[in-house]
Amino acid sequence: DKPKSMLEIAGKTIxxxxxxxxxxxxxxxxxxVTGYKSSRMQAEGVFFHENKNYKKGSELHSLMEVPKKMGSGFVMLYSDILFEDHIMTKMLTCQEDIVLVVDNTIQYHAPEISKIQDFVVSKNKHQPTRRKISFVCENIISKIGAKLNPETATHEFIGLAKFTKTGAEQFLQTYEDCAKNYQGKFQEADDISKFKFTDLIQEMIDRGYVIHFLEIHKGWLEIHRKEDIELANHFLSNI
Structure with a gap:
């Protein structure tokens, strides 16, 4: 009974x-940004910010607890993912204003029924590849969301993204406009009060902003089930 990011795997918490x-x-x-069982969050060298209303919103609202920390550019990652260091290293080399890291293995297996996945559709005609990751994020996202048809999806968003100063400004301005001026259903959310990170990204795409992606092939895990913990223990024990 603890926050997921406090689960211990291979000798360290997530x-x-x-x-x-x-x-x-x-x-x-x-x-x-903490939410569930906030008092049990512990780690050295980080700043904690509590989202006391975490039950009412989404991960986007937790992110918006620290807008002043985002203005000069930022890296965002979900609290339940693990990944090889080189993935972030290569993401940071991308010069584009907004870059999401996506995995292409969805093209090789059926989606997991028990898990909510954020599907991505590439704007350009995409050929599945296991080639090395490019240092230039030339690929552009046309659609993103959990309710997209998995059969037409080209990738899965892993929960890791990078924003430059310009990208952060665009992101924050779009959020402020949507939160202030919209009511009711918004993108995939039943109500604007519960819209997610991917809903805001789709809104930015609809408004003409270019959202790039960095393609990877494996090298990451989302901790969702007991089986994931066992897999992660094996995955990280070799690092």
């Missing part, structure tokens, strides 16, 4: 693994 990856990429100004 949060500690994430902090290590950030530090290995010379990112040290780390802000963690």
């Amino acid at each position: 949060l500690e693994w994430q902090i290590s990856s950030l530090h290995n990429n010379r990112l040290t100004n780390i802000n963690v």
Whole structure:
């Protein structure tokens, strides 16, 4: 009975693994927004911010607890993912204003019924490839969301993204406009009060902003079930 990021895997909590990856990429100004069982969150060298209304909103609302930390550009990652360091390293080399990391293995297996996945459709005709990750994020997202048809999806968003100063400004301005001026259903959300990160990204795409993606092939895990913990223990024990 603890926050998922406090689960211990291969000798460290999920949060500690994430902090290590950030530090290995010379990112040290780390802000963690807490929600469920906030008092049980512990880690050295990070700033904690509590979202007391976490039950009413989504991960986007938790992110918006720290808008002042985002203005000069930022990296966002979901609290339940683990990934190899090189993925973040390559993401940080991308020069585009907004870059989401996506995995192409969805093209090789059926979606997991028990898990909510954020599907992505590439704007350009996309050929599945296991080639090395490019340092230039030339690929552009046309659609993103959990309710997209998985059969037409080209990728899955893994919960890791990078925003430059310009990208952060565009992101924050779009959020403020939507939160202030919209009511009722919004993108995939039944109500604007519960819209998610992917809903806002889709809204930005609809408004003409270009959202790029960095393609990967495996090298990450989302901790969702007991089986994921067992897999992660094996995955990280070799690192």
